[in-house]
Amino acid sequence: MALWAQPSHAALVHFCWAGSNGYTMTGSMEFPDLLLGADVVTQDEVTRFRIAGFKDGELIGTWDLSDREPNDTWYLRYFPRTMQxxxxxxxxxxxxxxxxxxxxxxxxDEDEFGFNAGNYAQDFCLQGRWIEESGVPPQKPFIAQTTAPTDPACAGPALLSKRRK
Structure with a gap:
């Protein structure tokens, strides 16, 4: 009897983050759909990830996991059940x-873009420099969604949703 490999399925989520002073970010990530009911998904389970940063709607930088260099910071935590x-x-x-x-x-690095959310703020890194004016308070909710954002300003109703309980 031959065993056939079953195709793996990936969960795809999108997000749009609104910082301060016209700074925003859109992105998407994939992970095995078997983890949709998990307590947490980490960078170790993410199979695809990309982000794009904007200032007043103009693209200022991107980062894609497929281009990750060994010295690039990469840690991620995601609650799939609440999409947060x-x-x-x-x-x-x-x-x-x-x-x-x-x-x-x-x-x-030079010519690169990044995002950080920690105990001081949620903010951007651009070309090796902290973009302090992009920051928002660390406790601001950061929610994902099932549809891709159509507005880099994160102005759509789904993008302004409150934290899910």
Whole structure:
């Protein structure tokens, strides 16, 4: 009897983050759909990930997991049941989110973009520099969605949703 490999299925989620002073970010990620009921998904389970940063609707930078260099910061926590990225120490461990930007938000390389969410703020790294004016308070909810954002300003009704309980 021959055994045939079954195709693997991936869950796809999108997000749009609204920072301060016209800074926003859109993105998407995939992970095995078997993890949709898990307590948490980490960077170790994410199979595809990409982000794009904007200032006043103009693209300022991107980062894609497929282009990750060995020294790029990469840690991610995601609650799939509530479609929420934990922020401000909502999860045990030293990190919340570090997407090509560590807690200083100044370690992305020249010509690179990154995002950090920790205990001080949620903010951008651009070309090796912390973009302090992009930051919002660390406890601001960060929710994912099933549809891709159509507005880099994160102005659609689904993108302005409150934290799910």
């Amino acid at each position: 990225f934990p922020t401000n120490g909502e999860i045990l461990g030293p990190y919340d989110q570090g997407w090509n930007a560590d807690g200083t938000a100044a370690d992305c």
